[in-house]
Amino acid sequence: MAFRALVVEKDDEGKTHGSVQTLDEAQLPPGDVTVAVEYSTVNYKDGLCLGPGGGLVRSYPHVPGIDFAGVVEASDDPRYKAGDKVVLTGWRVGEVHWGGYAEKARLKADWLVPLPDGLSTRAAMAVGTAGFTAMLALMALEDHGLKPGAGEVLVTGAAGGVGSVATAILAQLGHEVAAVTGRPEQEDYLKGLGAARIVPRADLAETVKRPLEAETWAGCVDAVGGAMLARVLGQMKYGASVAAVGLAGGAGLPATVIPFLLRGVNLLGIDSVMQPHDNRLRAWERIARDLPMDKLEAMIAPATLEDLPRLGAAILKGEVRGRVVVDVR
Ligand code: NDP
Numbered sequence: 001m002a003f004r005a006l007v008v009e010k011d012d013e014g015k016t017h018g019s020v021q022t023l024d025e026a027q028l029p030p031g032d033v034t035v036a037v038e039y040s041t042v043n044y045k046d047g048l049c050l051g052p053g054g055g056l057v058r059s060y061p062h063v064p065g066i067d068f069a070g071v072v073e074a075s076d077d078p079r080y081k082a083g084d085k086v087v088l089t090g091w092r093v094g095e096v097h098w099g100g101y102a103e104k105a106r107l108k109a110d111w112l113v114p115l116p117d118g119l120s121t122r123a124a125m126a127v128g129t130a131g132f133t134a135m136l137a138l139m140a141l142e143d144h145g146l147k148p149g150a151g152e153v154l155v156t157g158a159a160g161g162v163g164s165v166a167t168a169i170l171a172q173l174g175h176e177v178a179a180v181t182g183r184p185e186q187e188d189y190l191k192g193l194g195a196a197r198i199v200p201r202a203d204l205a206e207t208v209k210r211p212l213e214a215e216t217w218a219g220c221v222d223a224v225g226g227a228m229l230a231r232v233l234g235q236m237k238y239g240a241s242v243a244a245v246g247l248a249g250g251a252g253l254p255a256t257v258i259p260f261l262l263r264g265v266n267l268l269g270i271d272s273v274m275q276p277h278d279n280r281l282r283a284w285e286r287i288a289r290d291l292p293m294d295k296l297e298a299m300i301a302p303a304t305l306e307d308l309p310r311l312g313a314a315i316l317k318g319e320v321r322g323r324v325v326v327d328v329r
Contacts, residue, residue, distance in 0.1 A: 001025045004328070005102030006305045008050060010060040016052045018064075018309040029098050031106035032077045035086060037070040039125035040100035042303070042311045042324040043161065044248065049095055050312030056095040064308075066093060067129045068100025068328075069121035077109035085115040087284065089129045090273040101308060103328055113280050116288040126300050126323045127287055130161030133272040135283045135291075137162075137221045137243035138169055140268045144241040148174035151218030151237060155179050156204070156228055157248050158195065159186040161299075164322045166221040168193045168295040169287075178217070180204060180228070186321060193295050204228045211258035219243075226250025233259040233267065241266035248318065299323045 007021045028034070048054030049064040057064070067089040072080045080086065091111040093099045098106075115124055146153070153170050157163040158179035170177045171194020179190045182201035190198060207227045215237040222229050223246035232242060233255050244267055259265040275283075299322030303311060307326070314320050 003103035004305060005063050006065070006308050008057070008060060008062045008064060014052070016060070018050055018312070020305045023102070025104060028104060028106040031108055032075065033072060033080050033086075033109045033112060034074045034104060034106045035068070035070045035088075035112075036073045037068045037100050037103055037105050037328050038121040039070070040065045040068040040326045040328055041125045041128035041130075042308065042315055042320065042326065043067065043129045044246070044315055045129075046094065047312040047314075047316040050309060051316070053316070058096050063098040063102050064094045065100030065102070066090070066095065067125065068105060069115065069124035070105070071121070073104070075109065079109055080112065085121060086112040087115050087121075087124045088112055089132050089280075090275060092273060101305060101326070101328065110277070113277070113284055116284050119284070119288045122325060123293065123296060126296050126325050127165060127291065128161065128323060129272055130323065131165035131287065131291070132283055133245055133270060134162045134166035134169065134221060135287050136272055136275065136279070137166060137245050137268075137270045139279075139283060139286065140243050140270060141219045141221070141241050144266055144268065145239070146219040146241065152176045152178045152196070152216065154199070154217045154220040154232060155195075155223075156220070156232070157181075157223030157246065158190055159183050159321050160223055160248065160318070161320070161323050162221070162223040162245055164193060164299045165291065165296075167195050168299070169291050170221070171195065172290055172292050172295070175219075180224075182318070189298070189321065192298055201228075204231045206231065207254050208234060208256065210234065211256040212262065215263070221245060224249035226252055227254055229253060230255035233265055236263060236265045239264045239266075241268050243268045243270050245270045296323075300325050302327065
């Protein structure tokens with residue numbers, strides 16, 4: 001049966017081009033579950049896979065889309081049957097394997113998570129990998145002792161996908177959120193998600209001059225990395241933790257070890273791609289419970305398969321606000 005997909009091809013000069021094409025089901029890769037995809041989204045990594053960058057895609061033609069939600073169409077695995085609603089993030093789907101920018105996807109049952117009750121396929125992709133990762137970051141901070149009332153929790157890259165969801169969930173749980181943004185025009189949006197105050201990106205942009213500054217933050221969800229993460233480490237309260245999620249501002253870490261040694265600061269690495277299944281279930285259950293749906297709705301920009309090449313370029317330039325939800329049908 002024919003279905004539509006956003007296919008990225010590479011020409012003889014090594015340039016990549018994305019276009020919406022009609023494919024046949026026989027072209028799908030092997031796998032034990034076939035899913036009728038309803039929604040996907042645009043993450044930073046999708047921006048890389050839609051263009052030439054990143055070296056993430058191994059072979060062309062390629063169908064990107066690192067996450068999707070949809071309905072099982074056929075399954076050879078006893079855990080899933082036709083009609084089940086599922087969500088997929090990670091496992092290098094959309095990079096090494098064909099992904100969610102298509103009306104159909106075929107993959108390993110092990111990679112899927114049943115959609116929790118109360119979460120639609122559209123809401124699941126409004127959350128997407130970015131929001132799922134924001135929840136993993138929050139769970140890691142909680143596991144290291146963060147509680148509401150402990151003080152301000154910093155969210156960097158706040159108007160982006162990870163940052164928007166982190167801001168909304170933290171605020172919903174009673175944390176006081178300080179949102180770092182380089183886009184002052186997003187102040188109303190961020191306050192609407194629950195941020196108590198806005199920290200201009202420029203305030204944290206300079207590289208570390210003093211290894212320790214005033215103890216300010218009770219926790220941090222960091223989507224930016226680089227010089228900003230290094231600065232933030234020196235501003236954490238005694239024993240507080242930073243969940244390192246992203247590198248929108250750079251992969252380097254021009255820091256000193258002093259905050260670890262003198263303030264017992266913890267730097268927690270967050271990976272969503274190879275996350276064990278049990279923790280995935282726990283995170284999706286928490287998302288269904290703790291993320292207010294009206295705030296999620298405020299983050300959504302709708303899109304179609306045709307919009308993806310443009311949106312892929314935009315997210316790499318930090319121009320996408322909140323969460324894009326792609327209706328692939
Ligand atoms: P977005 O592009 O939606 O958000 C990133 C935000 O970072 C931007 O909106 C902007 O926020 C800020 N930003 C961008 N460039 C800079 C810069 N040069 N200096 C400081 N801030 C900057 O991406 P996502 O939220 O989807 O992803 C964020 C990061 O997390 C990415 O690096 C991504 O690769 C990573 N990630 C990691 C995962 C994991 O498993 N560890 C999973 C998902 C994402 P503002 O305009 O508000 O300043």
